[in-house]
Structures are given as C-alpha cells and as structure tokens.
Amino acid sequence: MSLATQKIVPCLWFDDQGEDAANLYVSIFPNSRIGEISRYGKEGFEIHGREAGTVMTVEFFLDGQRFVALNGGPLFTFSEAISFQILCDDQEEIDHYWEKLTDGGEEGPCGWLKDRFGLSWQVVPRVLPEMLTSKDHAASQRVTKAFLQMKKFDIEALKRAYDGEVAGAK
Structure with a gap:
C-alpha cells in the first residue's frame, strides 16, 4: 500500500x-x-x-x-482496550501467529494474547465472523459457547460446534 x-x-x-x-x-x-x-x-x-x-x-x-x-518514554502503556486482529485462513496460520506472539508474552481468552511488549492481538479464524452472523441462531450460539471456553482458537472445534456436534474447548 x-x-x-x-x-x-x-x-x-x-x-x-x-x-x-x-x-x-x-x-x-x-x-x-x-x-x-x-x-x-x-x-x-x-x-x-x-x-x-x-x-x-x-x-x-x-x-x-x-x-x-x-x-516516547514510560508515560503511556498499552491496554486491552486496543488490539489488532489477525484473520487467519487455517489452523496452521493461527498456530504460527499464536506461537510467535505469545513467546515472552501471555495467552488470554477468546483468541486474545499480549506479546512481550504488552500489545494485545486477537488471532481469529476468518470463518468465525461468518459463523457468528449466521442466520442459524442456534448454530451461532453453539459457536459462541465453544469459543468462550478457548484461549487459542481451534477451527475444527468451532466447526463441530457450528454443525451441532459436541465441541471440546482448548
């Protein structure tokens, strides 16, 4: 750009x-x-x-x-109020960003993490917004229940939840 x-x-x-x-x-x-x-x-x-x-x-x-x-000096620090989302096409991509950005940082809930500098990121499967805005309300609610139990997103578990199968959380 x-x-x-x-x-x-x-x-x-x-x-x-x-x-x-x-x-x-x-x-x-x-x-x-x-x-x-x-x-x-x-x-x-x-x-x-x-x-x-x-x-x-x-x-x-x-x-x-x-x-x-x-x-700029120690006057201001990062908070979770601002984060960057990384939309990922597959689990390999999620795993890559999660591993690299949590190295020296910390894991958080629902795909959020803080890197070693305290900056917040959310590593998100590209398919998640589609699932959450589905006209199938029950399916979107199952996905919500599944992802609220996750730290790093598991695409297959989200798909199982969407399809009505028992979805375990990681």
Whole structure:
C-alpha cells in the first residue's frame, strides 16, 4: 500500500523498545519490512530526555499496512482496550501467529494474547465472523459457547460446534 493511499497510520507508543518490537513484528508477518528510522537529536533534550542518536520512531509495514513505533518514554502503556486482529485462513496460520506472539508474552481468552511488549492481538479464524452472523441462531450460539471456553482458537472445534456436534474447548 503506498503512503499516499493509507490515510490512517497506527502509531504505537513504546518506552524505548520500538525498534525491537518493529523487528519482531516484521519477522512474523509476510510481506513486511522496516521503513524509515528517525533519531533524537540534541534539540529538545530538556523535553524528551533522550540521548542524541537514540531511536525516536520506526516506520514499519506488516503485510503492507504501515505502522509507526514511537519511543516516547514510560508515560503511556498499552491496554486491552486496543488490539489488532489477525484473520487467519487455517489452523496452521493461527498456530504460527499464536506461537510467535505469545513467546515472552501471555495467552488470554477468546483468541486474545499480549506479546512481550504488552500489545494485545486477537488471532481469529476468518470463518468465525461468518459463523457468528449466521442466520442459524442456534448454530451461532453453539459457536459462541465453544469459543468462550478457548484461549487459542481451534477451527475444527468451532466447526463441530457450528454443525451441532459436541465441541471440546482448548
């Protein structure tokens, strides 16, 4: 996606781990790369308190989506109020993102996790929204009951629940 066409760019505030986070994320997602890196200078030291030459911002692209990581200091931290959803086509993809993003982080309920930097992600099977918005209300309710018992989503268990079979949760 060209910069001219992407009007909204998520900016992620880190204490001083923005470059590490950007490098981790681009290593996990396909079609990803590091873009421009800006550094603090001597100017404004009395405000930012950062040594000249340290990383201020890192532009990075995840599967073509532009992001900026800002090393802004410890004033703000991430919360679960904001998360990024990763829509996955199959269980292998879910397992890949779950494994990579929970390394050093923590698992949460219903496909949510926090990575080692405290950023929240939800690793979701692409078929889940279709199941939840199905005109078959009973099937969507069975899927809801099944996924509420899961941490990492299990696509086959969700399909079994949707089809009315006994679905175990993982």
